[in-house]
Amino acid sequence: MSLETELLYTRKYKDGACNLLKPEAFPLYTATAFTANTLSEIKQAYAQGYTYIRTNNPDRDVLASQITALEAPGLEDKDTLVFSSGMASISTTIGSLLKAGDHVICNSRIYGETFDVFGKMFSRFGIESTLVNMDDIENVKAAIKPNTKMIYAEVCANPTMNLIDIPEFAKLAHENGALLMMDNTFTTAISIKPLTLGADIVISSMTKFMNGHSDAILGCMTASKEIIETVRPMRMLFGTPADPFPCWMMIRGLETLHLRVRKQMYNAAKLAEFFENDPHVIKVNHPSLDSFPQRAIAKKLWSDDEAISGMMSIILNTEDEAKIDKFMAKLQYVHYATTLGGLRTTLNHPCTSSHSHMPDADRRKMGITPGMFRVSVGIEDTQDLINDFKQAFAELD
């Protein structure tokens, strides 16, 4: 069955959830508990059914089955857990799988709060982490220790879009008894399926492209059933399973995921081409371009340049704040927002948001300058988008 069809028809939930009414759209079950009339019914519910909202919920189950179909086609032993946010999926998974004395190697180019999960949160419980520039796998090899249990990276790192060679990193992790955990938020399984390339765990902030409508916060984690069954009881204790309402919204959102994300990735590739040829932009970070420093890895991971990611970053030809303000104000559709992956194209300015805490010199070493904008590309008409940037760029002259 093709993915488009599977997303519309994959609805796995425990028996009894809606087998009498057979609704066309999956219903929203907000109930915090499910009732039983006899001890044998209670036992049956505990064994196979629904009891309490934090333990199990039909909307969460249906959503988890959609995500497994997306992230792990043909991989029989995989399953998914759905969490209250992307951060909940990361912290609950790490907190369930690692223990005091374990060591993690983490890409130095990573979402700031994920970095804090290692540096500020789990360091307090004796889990050690080393930040490494993963552009060169040799740096990772040099950082491996006998107690290294995990290598952690994003498929496309925020905001510079740096990649890792997933099959090579998976091999390295496995040769050293470690797990490769990857964040697929910027790409989604429509673009790439890290588990099919050898990664052991894939997480996403579904708040972004997966939901796509900028109106719900959720996270997910897909891995082997063994890992899932280790994390599941801990998710109960961390209290991080997702509420049914955002799950229900996400079930609806996912049914059109391939339409939205394919258009976003296509628009991004076209916009990247336009930026590359416009004198107001001095650098474009998008793996579809021949100028992308890790173009060889991009070609290994993707066969279609128009199906890589709806995210990119650009560096303008000025760092003059007054000019940049005029450029931003002149944009008609494109606008600033502290999120990504929505239907409308949005900008983010790393120096005043995600990387504002870092000294300018350190940021520049990472390729992040005051002239940099991260662009999350929406589903607008491609030419409308290009025209919007074109007319606003005039303010930079």
Ligand SMILES: Cc1ncc(COP(=O)(O)O)c(C=O)c1O
């Ligand atoms: C790459 C990445 N991972 C994880 C997260 C955390 O997701 P959430 O905000 O859903 O907790 C974000 C949030 O921006 C992100 O960009």
